[in-house]
Amino acid sequence: MIRWRKGTVEGVRREWPGAIELDVAVGGDGACRALAYPALVGRPEPGDTVLLNTTALAMGLGTGGYAIVVAIPDRLPPDPDGPGHLVKARYTPLQATLLGADEQDSPHHEVLRDADSLAGLPVIVADLHSALPPILAGLLADRPGTRVVYVMPDGGALPAWFSMSIGQLKGAGALAATVTTGQAFGGDLEAVTVHTGLLAARLVLDAEVVVVAQGPGNLGTGTKWGFSGVSAGEAVNAAAVLSGRPVASLRVSEGDLRERHVGVSHHSLTAYGRVALARADVPVPELGGTFGTRVAADAAALGDRHALVPVGVEGLEDALRAAEKEWGVRMSTMGRRLDQDLPYFLTAAAAGRHAASLL
Structure with a gap:
């Protein structure tokens, strides 16, 4: 244990x-x-x-x-004296009490109490936390100044503080704010569910686009259903039921040594093909070559349920490299950098590019 x-x-x-x-x-x-x-x-x-x-x-x-x-047993911190009744990491030794944007004591409670619509807000959903920087790079390259809020569910790390990327992206002005939902905590706002997290992003934080992806440290078991990324399909449903515009970012790899993740990962095919019951836009990057043909063929399996949207990737590699340098953020997924698995990052950036086209 x-x-x-x-x-x-x-x-x-x-x-x-x-x-x-x-x-x-x-x-x-x-x-x-x-x-x-x-x-x-x-x-x-x-x-x-x-x-x-x-x-x-x-x-x-x-x-x-x-x-x-x-x-720190010999020097305990002072007792908290702030408001808040949301308990997260509940009934663990480190359960924390926080002020939820949606709770009765919150100044935002009245705004959120009867809120029920995102009014067409684009909601980009991704499997891995590492997709956040490239999504922002693709989005902001095409539409600089877009106000983006990250909604973090509890499939990976529970403390948002674990992510160095969040702090770097906010410091660089690429990310406006973070909302932590479910058992996750440490965002600029706290919310009970992904649904109220999305509503808070739109109605309290004035998001023009939202990105939903689990925190660092996703969990997978090599089985069809035993991976924390199934929450990506649930996030599509949440965005759709609230009248948002779900954009399902594919997890693609050319460099992963595990065959189940090469091409379009089985995580995306299961989360979007089985868990997501609502229709989403699925940006399919035009990568070219044999690998690009494979990605398009894999994504075609989602075509009966979702709208497949071909997205050109011209200029996105330059945008990724420029963002990495300008923002000071490390583009990395499963230990692989841009040169080791470029299609992964281009695919996430293509989802950002498509979201920019919806604004």
Whole structure:
């Protein structure tokens, strides 16, 4: 279940909004890289004793390969004194109480109480968190200045603070705000469901486009249904029932060593072909060559349920490289960079390009 360790903070490696990366000495286990969320546990300082959950570190997880600071037992943070009645990460040892945009004490409650429509708002849905930067790159290359809000459900990381990309994208002005929904927390606004998260993005944060994708650290089991990305299909349904305009971004890879993810991933074919009951636009990138033909053929399986939209990718590689440099964000998916799996990033950028055309 949980590997518990006690350690001593040796130093701070780096920080980003909501998170601090540390070097921690752990007895006979040597030093390790640890992550703390100050809003939950307080700010660790060199010399502090910390209690750690080292499970993900011991498992060698890529995205989640940190020891996580659970507490600073000798220097507890002050009690919270703010409003809020939403409990997230409920009934876990680190459940947190937050102010929800949709709860009665919120200044936004009246706006959201009877809200029921997104009024055609484009909602781009993607499987992986790594799709967020390239989607924004494609969208903003064609329509600079578009106000984009990210709605993060709880299929991957629960704290939005885990994502370095969110802070970098907001700092660069590419992303306006984040809404965390379900058990996820740490966004600019909190919401109980993806539905109220979408409504808050539109009615409170004035989004012109919304991107919905799970946080870092998706979970998959190599089975047809056992992956956290099925939530992409549910997000399509949520956007559609609220009179939004769902845009289903495909997960495509040429560099993945797992055959089930080469071409159009089985995650997209299941989430959009089986879980999504509402109709969405499915941007199909015109990649060219044998691989482009394969992607188009794979996507054709979704044509009975969704509107397949061919999207040219001219100029998108330049837009991706420019965005990476300008925003300071790392374009990476499953450890693969732009040059190692360019079709993945072009496909996400094509979804952004298509959304720009709807405005």
